[in-house]
Amino acid sequence: MPVWEKYILPASLQEALEAAASAPGTARFIAGGTDLLLDLQQGRHPPVHTLIDITALAETTALEIRSDELFIGAAVPLSRIVQSPLVIEHAQALAEASALIGGPQVRNTASLGGNVCHALPAADGAIALLALDASAEIADRRGCRRAPLGELFLGPGRSALDPRAELLTGFYLPLKSSGQASAHRRVMRPQGVAIAILNMAIWLARHDDLIQDIRIAVGPAGPKPLRAVQTEGFLRGKPYRKETIAPGLDVLLAETHFRTSPHRATAEYRRRLAGVLLEDALQAAWQRAGESSEHQTVI
Amino acid sequence: MEKNLIPISITVNGRRVELEVQPQHTLLKVLQNQLDLIGSKECCGEGECGACTILANGRAINSCLVLAVEADGWEIVTIEGLAEDERLDPLQEAFLKAGAVQCGYCIPGMVMSAKYLLMKNPHPSEDEVRQGLAGNLCRCAGYNRIIAAVQLAASEKEAA
Ligand code: FES
Ligand code: FES
Numbered sequence: 498m499p500v501w502e503k504y505i506l507p508a509s510l511q512e513a514l515e516a517a518a519s520a521p522g523t524a525r526f527i528a529g530g531t532d533l534l535l536d537l538q539q540g541r542h543p544p545v546h547t548l549i550d551i552t553a554l555a556e557t558t559a560l561e562i563r564s565d566e567l568f569i570g571a572a573v574p575l576s577r578i579v580q581s582p583l584v585i586e587h588a589q590a591l592a593e594a595s596a597l598i599g600g601p602q603v604r605n606t607a608s609l610g611g612n613v614c615h616a617l618p619a620a621d622g623a624i625a626l627l628a629l630d631a632s633a634e635i636a637d638r639r640g641c642r643r644a645p646l647g648e649l650f651l652g653p654g655r656s657a658l659d660p661r662a663e664l665l666t667g668f669y670l671p672l673k674s675s676g677q678a679s680a681h682r683r684v685m686r687p688q689g690v691a692i693a694i695l696n697m698a699i700w701l702a703r704h705d706d707l708i709q710d711i712r713i714a715v716g717p718a719g720p721k722p723l724r725a726v727q728t729e730g731f732l733r734g735k736p737y738r739k740e741t742i743a744p745g746l747d748v749l750l751a752e753t754h755f756r757t758s759p760h761r762a763t764a765e766y767r768r769r770l771a772g773v774l775l776e777d778a779l780q781a782a783w784q785r786a787g788e789s790s791e792h793q794t795v796i
Numbered sequence: 797m798e799k800n801l802i803p804i805s806i807t808v809n810g811r812r813v814e815l816e817v818q819p820q821h822t823l824l825k826v827l828q829n830q831l832d833l834i835g836s837k838e839c840c841g842e843g844e845c846g847a848c849t850i851l852a853n854g855r856a857i858n859s860c861l862v863l864a865v866e867a868d869g870w871e872i873v874t875i876e877g878l879a880e881d882e883r884l885d886p887l888q889e890a891f892l893k894a895g896a897v898q899c900g901y902c903i904p905g906m907v908m909s910a911k912y913l914l915m916k917n918p919h920p921s922e923d924e925v926r927q928g929l930a931g932n933l934c935r936c937a938g939y940n941r942i943i944a945a946v947q948l949a950a951s952e953k954e955a956a
Pocket of ligand 1: 837838839840841842843844845846847848849858859860861
């Protein structure tokens, strides 16, 4: 039995939304499909009637500055994100994260929107976007609305979007200003192409030797991609030093819920890695922020 | 089921073909079963091994991970499209010279990934070759010679 009956490639957003609303059975938007097609073929996703390909829409394939924000369409392939000078300038964590998803062939097909909508707690794209304070643009037949990225996730593999009515068109990210930077780090099995054992993205603003502001996202540390808000609160306003980071790690370990997953890692191993990643990601973001700032301090 | 057939038109190795495909068939399946192009291999069928790698509009993709219907209008090059009039592509020659082929199952995909890499970066470092082939597995584990073959092809290009 086929796991989907129909495939369509609409040329406009309106057409895509109409198709989803009027499909005789369930419908799913697809943008690359490197996860969705496999989940359908292998029975992890219930059969759907119609696949609606959103890779031909102007709205979902744009990658540009829009007034004071960076817009990245949901259907933009990861390889384009990795190479984009705009992303490298304003959202380095996202460029790094995108380069870690799949192999080169997968990145030429897979999209950032797909990575996010698959809603895995350690999706590299979602983790980087969370730390970068991205918001999602969601279209329905009445128009477009914005939502904080975190609101898209319900639980592992479950996105909050209504598949009949709502289409994720893309992401808005704040532009980087002087003294700010981001970094994404992860640990994975040495075989290469697989989801992270643990990943972390950090955005920070640096002022002299102080962490003026910071955002940390980490996965898999709970049912959804996690913003470590308590750790952020602890580190905010403190000097960047060993003596700050060590107690910061304690706060992080208290607010994360690492689990043992059969083929990847034990909870204990993840707890140990968390310290390594925190140091690494923090250091990378701190140094970059120094390079982009007038006030450089060396410690 | 027949009623669901969707017409597509693709260019494969320079030849334009019109086909009717089922919406659930992958591009790989259609290349193999409807066009008799059996060079691209299905191994994992899930984007891990790269044995099915082809060039689509100049970019390497896993043909097991895209649907044939998505390929409507695409320009596709498969391993069969590299040789010209019985003359192997220099990259294929380099694979032979370097002794990079063991059972050969992974090789069509390796060659297509390497082709893509050299198109973007004609003189890759060893590390860049490894990154470029990160989406391709060789179960015979002949990686060192495969990497040497790609570097050989790159250096010969330089000499030519
Ligand atoms: S068969 Fe396509 S990646 Fe393995
Ligand atoms: S040569 Fe046998 S799989 Fe690579």
